[in-house]
Amino acid sequence: MAVSPAGKPQGCTHYKLRQLVREVSHYYDTEIGKAGLKGTQYALMGHVRKLGPVRLSDLAREMRLDASTLTRNLKPLTEAGWLRVEVGADGRSRLVTITEAGLAKYSEAQRYWKRAQERINQLFGAEQVIVLHELIDELLARLPQRS
Amino acid sequence: MAVSPAGKPQGCTHYKLRQLVREVSHYYDTEIGKAGLKGTQYALMGHVRKLGPVRLSDLAREMRLDASTLTRNLKPLTEAGWLRVEVGADGRSRLVTITEAGLAKYSEAQRYWKRAQERINQLFGAEQVIVLHELIDELLARLPQRS
DNA sequence: CTACAAAATTTGCATATGCAAACGTTAGGC
DNA sequence: GCCTAACGTTTGCATATGCAAATTTTGTAG
Numbered sequence: 001m002a003v004s005p006a007g008k009p010q011g012c013t014h015y016k017l018r019q020l021v022r023e024v025s026h027y028y029d030t031e032i033g034k035a036g037l038k039g040t041q042y043a044l045m046g047h048v049r050k051l052g053p054v055r056l057s058d059l060a061r062e063m064r065l066d067a068s069t070l071t072r073n074l075k076p077l078t079e080a081g082w083l084r085v086e087v088g089a090d091g092r093s094r095l096v097t098i099t100e101a102g103l104a105k106y107s108e109a110q111r112y113w114k115r116a117q118e119r120i121n122q123l124f125g126a127e128q129v130i131v132l133h134e135l136i137d138e139l140l141a142r143l144p145q146r147s
Numbered sequence: 148m149a150v151s152p153a154g155k156p157q158g159c160t161h162y163k164l165r166q167l168v169r170e171v172s173h174y175y176d177t178e179i180g181k182a183g184l185k186g187t188q189y190a191l192m193g194h195v196r197k198l199g200p201v202r203l204s205d206l207a208r209e210m211r212l213d214a215s216t217l218t219r220n221l222k223p224l225t226e227a228g229w230l231r232v233e234v235g236a237d238g239r240s241r242l243v244t245i246t247e248a249g250l251a252k253y254s255e256a257q258r259y260w261k262r263a264q265e266r267i268n269q270l271f272g273a274e275q276v277i278v279l280h281e282l283i284d285e286l287l288a289r290l291p292q293r294s
Numbered sequence: 295c296t297a298c299a300a301a302a303t304t305t306g307c308a309t310a311t312g313c314a315a316a317c318g319t320t321a322g323g324c
Numbered sequence: 325g326c327c328t329a330a331c332g333t334t335t336g337c338a339t340a341t342g343c344a345a346a347t348t349t350t351g352t353a354g
Binding site for chain 3: 018022025026029055056057067068070071072088090091092093094
């Protein structure tokens with residue numbers, strides 16, 4: 001087991017994180033891909049499912065994503081009929097909702113997501129995954145909202 | 148301080164990691180951008196600098212990147228004259244080297260990188276950053292090489 | 295009621311990423 | 325020496341991501 005000596009962090013946090021996320025993405029994308037979704041699309045649908053009819057900008061803030069990224073990521077999902085985007089009460093805003101077909105697709109993908117998560121738990125050890133999650137939550141909480 | 152109860156990990160490792168990496172990237176890209184580089188370009192140049200004339204496929208394995216990604220990421224850097232790609236002894240392979248101009252640009256960017264890293268250390272706490280780095284190294288070590 | 299500022303989204307541009315297929319080169323078998 | 329299999333890189337295709345500028349719609353000051 002590694003110890004944590006007092007001192008300065010070595011190496012680059014940015015690079016290390018990117019390396020890990022690329023590897024981890026692979027497992028999720030491989031599994032969730034069996035349902036015809038990308039990992040990020042699954043996450044997006046999950047958020048829309050939970051947040052119900054939600055304004056684009058609110059969804060962006062919630063997911064810590066740029067609004068323009070969201071606009072584009074929604075496109076293939078609306079075209080597939082899994083999400084719906086409608087004009088809100090305020091004519092400027094758009095409300096995103098998950099459709100019946102979207103719910104079905106999400107449920108299907110959820111089974112594969114579970115397998116990916118279990119594979120990660122197995123590779124990393126459930127204990128370590130818990131530590132990682134808690135650490136990330138803590139770190140994210142320390143970041144100011146940029147929007 | 149959060150405790151780590153025995154039990155199953157909650158939430159999605161993939162999504163949490165992506166969220167964090169997006170936020171962290173922001174700080175590095177903002178700083179390193181002042182030198183005219185993206186964070187990923189800085190990391191790439193740093194690897195080429197360290198690994199000297201290196202074959203594309205070896206560099207890809209080292210960085211855990213797909214070779215095709217590397218090919219493309221090299222393009223703007225070679226066009227800027229910071230990296231050079233030449234045919235290797237084996238006519239199939241390509242050797243990547245950093246140029247004089249590249250070394251200068253890297254040194255310049257390094258000052259900004261340092262500021263970004265210090266900002267992250269300050270936001271997260273140096274202790275936590277050390278914990279994060281060690282955790283990532285440990286998790287990466289548990290992943291099989293996919294190439 | 296009109297002109298202008300503010301808010302919400304979308305578009306244009308650039309990079310990042312991976313997979314599968316194409317391409318060029320090399321090494322072996324015969 | 326030639327054909328083929330293997331190797332290393334590049335291309336085509338698709339998504340992911342953010343910033344800055346353009347667009348659309350509101351709201352408000354006069």
